[in-house]
Amino acid sequence: MALAAASIPAGSSAFTVLDVESILARLSAEARARVIWARGPIQEVLFQLQEEPLTDELVASAARRAWNPVWSLSRAFREAFATNPEQWRAALAADLKRDGEILERIVADEDSRETLRWIFGLLRSYYDLVVTAVPPDVILSAPEGEIAGLADDKDFQPLFAGQIALLAAIDAAKVAGRADRARDLLDVAFLELKKAQVSLQRHGLWLTPFPSETQEQRGDRAIRYAERLREVLSEEDVQVLDAARLQTLR
Secondary structure, three states: OHHHHHHOOHHHHOOOOOOHHHHHHHOOHHHHHHHHHHHHHHHHHHHHHHHOOOOHHHHHHHHHHHHHHHHHHHHHHHHHHHHOHHHHHHHHHHHHHHHHHHHHOOOOOHHHHHHHHHHHHHHHHHHHHHHHHOOHHHHHOOOHHHHHHHHHOOOOHHHHHHHHHHHHHHHHHOOOOOHHHHHHHHHHHHHHHHHHHHHHHHOOOOOOOOOOOOHHHHHHHHHHHHHHHHHHOOHHHHHHHHHOOOOOOO
């Protein structure tokens, strides 16, 4: 566990709750007054992600601009978490369940539902690790220069960008007529978090989106994925993949 704690950036708890209003509502009046300013900048970023063409540049820019206000909320969250960990763990689990249900209502096919399960499973694994392996005082005492630098840290960017895209997807899913954009943002969140998973593995953090899965369930999932590939790949696709197969190591 010491390796895990040392490998987790201090800012990794930045979105341990995926709903700004949920964080604000649970803070004390004094803490809420300190960080209420962050709501506006975050809403501006979410609006841009929901309205402008989704490009890698837009997602990266949105994440950079959201970092400072999100970090301010995260500090308040961690301060509150330190006083009553079990209460905040329960709140986090409730928020993840609620947000997952919001998105479930707008995904229309099994592939999208599988993507949704993967995203929330990975986040649950990561949040469980963060809140158990990294004491609040470690995060709260991190140098400001280290925290500010995370906005441009290539290893950390995908983790935060994926969560910002997911927050925008949740926000869009609540608005009539925005389901298509919510689904697009969900795909962006998956791609960014997949990159984050690979990046974390390089630091020795192996996270699974299916932490409670049995060996039998894992086998069933592998078969389901294989059957789905057979359905969507044409004969030409299979030939291209076969031709690209590694033939020799010489």
